[in-house]
Amino acid sequence: MTDLQIRRIPFSFDESVPFQWNPANPCFGLVANAIGVLAIAFEKYIVAVTRDALPQLRDPEAAAEADAFLRQEAQHARAHRTHLAALVGRYPGLSTTVAAAHSRYDALREKEPLAFHVAYIAALEATFTPLFRMMLENRESLFTPGESRVASLFVWHFVEEIEHRGSALVIYDGIVDNPRYRTRVARRAFSHAVDVYRLILDGFEEHVPLADRLVPTSLVAPRAMWLREMAARLPLLRHRRPAGGYPAAFQAVPTGELLASFVGLLRSQSPRHRPAGERLPALAGSWFAAYDQGVDMTRFEGSPLPAFPVDNGYPATRPGA
Numbered sequence: 001m002t003d004l005q006i007r008r009i010p011f012s013f014d015e016s017v018p019f020q021w022n023p024a025n026p027c028f029g030l031v032a033n034a035i036g037v038l039a040i041a042f043e044k045y046i047v048a049v050t051r052d053a054l055p056q057l058r059d060p061e062a063a064a065e066a067d068a069f070l071r072q073e074a075q076h077a078r079a080h081r082t083h084l085a086a087l088v089g090r091y092p093g094l095s096t097t098v099a100a101a102h103s104r105y106d107a108l109r110e111k112e113p114l115a116f117h118v119a120y121i122a123a124l125e126a127t128f129t130p131l132f133r134m135m136l137e138n139r140e141s142l143f144t145p146g147e148s149r150v151a152s153l154f155v156w157h158f159v160e161e162i163e164h165r166g167s168a169l170v171i172y173d174g175i176v177d178n179p180r181y182r183t184r185v186a187r188r189a190f191s192h193a194v195d196v197y198r199l200i201l202d203g204f205e206e207h208v209p210l211a212d213r214l215v216p217t218s219l220v221a222p223r224a225m226w227l228r229e230m231a232a233r234l235p236l237l238r239h240r241r242p243a244g245g246y247p248a249a250f251q252a253v254p255t256g257e258l259l260a261s262f263v264g265l266l267r268s269q270s271p272r273h274r275p276a277g278e279r280l281p282a283l284a285g286s287w288f289a290a291y292d293q294g295v296d297m298t299r300f301e302g303s304p305l306p307a308f309p310v311d312n313g314y315p316a317t318r319p320g321a
């Protein structure tokens with residue numbers, strides 16, 4: 001039977017939550033906000049696809065895992081919707097951005113068979129342990145300076161993504177009798193997800209003033225983001241980094257850890273990959289222990305609401321503008 005727990009964490013957001021919840025690391029703040037919107041659309045897709053898959057899972061243990069998996073994902077989507085509703089209250093145009101993200105997944109569901117969808121989900125979910133482990137192991141630079149409700153939302157979500165790291169593969173294996181098909185689908189799956197990420201950034205650029213974002217969304221577009229991470233680590237290029245004083249999102253992450261997470265992303269797409277054996281971040285263990293002790297997990301991470309706008313040494317408008 002499954003070990004997954006369904007935790008209903010009572011997150012509550014209102015319009016006092018700043019869009020830029022992480023002014024000490026505004027690029028990461030933007031990346032996380034985009035992940036939050038992507039999660040709402042992707043996890044709705046997961047719930048729908050897993051419901052379609054459930055009647056075809058003949059192994060009762062696989063069916064129990066799938067049921068718990070979809071319920072955890074539904075909780076994540078619900079919490080991110082609550083966060084987003086607070087942001088939409090201040091920036092109503094963001095509702096069209098969420099609708100556009102949903103329609104990308106709706107179109108995909110109409111176009112492709114169930115086998116493709118379970119492969120897509122397994123491909124993306126396999127990347128989350130190496131990616132989110134790197135983030136959780138660098139909580140001091142990524143989460144702790146941020147507003148506590150939002151920081152705690154992301155930490156909870158990423159910890160549970162690591163907890164259910166094997167679930168999507170259990171579902172995939174119950175539907176598709178070919179481990180190589182997932183690897184073949186991966187390129188299309190990532191290209192689709194990156195397109196949705198881009199449209200979300202475009203929505204932030206259009207609907208949220210730069211003064212509230214602190215950084216232009218172009219800094220965290222996929223290609224620009226990795227170029228900036230490389231430039232921040234190469235002494236010859238460091239002084240040519242675009243956009244003045246804004247740090248790259250993962251600038252404080254040791255280069256070896258960033259590379260290890262990149263290698264982990266590649267390895268996660270191998271047909272033989274089994275996420276169950278992955279190394280887990282220490283923060284996952286301390287999060288579960290705190291939850292079991294009844295700690296308020298809506299304030300587990302982060303700092304009290306910072307005064308906004310924050311004087312963090314960065315200009316409030318695009319440098320050079």
Ligand SMILES: [Fe+2]
Nearest residue numbers: 043073076161
């Ligand atoms: Fe999730």
Ligand SMILES: [Fe+2]
Nearest residue numbers: 073125161164
């Ligand atoms: Fe997940």
